Amino acid sequence: MSIAYVYEVSKSTVHLQLSARLDTINASLQFAIAEVIMHSDVQEKLATEVDKVLGSRTPARSDRVKLSYTEAFLCEVFRKETFAVFGVPLATTCDTTIGKYELPKGTGVLINFWALHHDPDFWENPSEFRPERFLQDNGELAPRPDSFLPFSAGKRVCLGENMAKSMLMIILPTLFQQLKFIKPDSFEFSYEDSGLANIPKPYKVCVEMRN
Numbered sequence: 360m361s362i363a364y365v366y367e368v369s370k371s372t373v374h375l376q377l378s379a380r381l382d383t384i385n386a387s388l389q390f391a392i393a394e395v396i397m398h399s400d401v402q403e404k405l406a407t408e409v410d411k412v413l414g415s416r417t418p419a420r421s422d423r424v425k426l427s428y429t430e431a432f433l434c435e436v437f438r439k440e441t442f443a444v445f446g447v448p449l450a451t452t453c454d455t456t457i458g459k460y461e462l463p464k465g466t467g468v469l470i471n472f473w474a475l476h477h478d479p480d481f482w483e484n485p486s487e488f489r490p491e492r493f494l495q496d497n498g499e500l501a502p503r504p505d506s507f508l509p510f511s512a513g514k515r516v517c518l519g520e521n522m523a524k525s526m527l528m529i530i531l532p533t534l535f536q537q538l539k540f541i542k543p544d545s546f547e548f549s550y551e552d553s554g555l556a557n558i559p560k561p562y563k564v565c566v567e568m569r570n
């Protein structure tokens with residue numbers, strides 16, 4: 360294996376990782392702001408937690424464990440507004456069984472993440488935006504449900520997952536610490552026509568400084 364080949368593979372992997380991360384962050388921020396202007400009570404809870412944990416200082420990576428409601432909010436954004444509608448197409452390498460289904464070798468498999476995240480068998484009132492579904496009774500973040508796979512899982516998990524989450528858990532607290540997002544009278548929320556990625560159409564929002 361030549362050094363040039365290793366270099367090209369490494370470069371492509373890094374490019375893919377950064378591109379996926381930035382796309383996820385961009386879409387997640389658009390969805391997050393839309394949700395807080397549609398749910399003012401959620402925005403108040405976010406601001407309250409950020410004020411309590413951070414005060415006036417800038418957020419750090421170590422603050423993430425203390426920002427349980429903010430992370431639950433982010434999880435609910437990932438769930439309700441599932442960015443990647445479908446997973447990467449796969450195929451079985453041998454005869455296998457998934458639940459009650461017998462799959463012969465070579466069967467194509469495609470996960471519908473949107474359906475998984477909106478299945479009423481796993482999610483109570485799935486169309487409702489409620490960050491509390493990701494919290495335990497004591498207010499701490501609950502273990503990840505098996506029916507929650509916003510970045511896929513296993514060997515095909517999204518390479519940008521950890522970086523995207525880490526960056527969003529810095530960006531979101533900073534936004535809610537400094538700004539208040541208000542729904543204008545002309546606000547309309549809808550989705551772009553895309554079968555593979557769930558993307559919001561541009562919308563209007565009013566922004567005020569909190570302090």
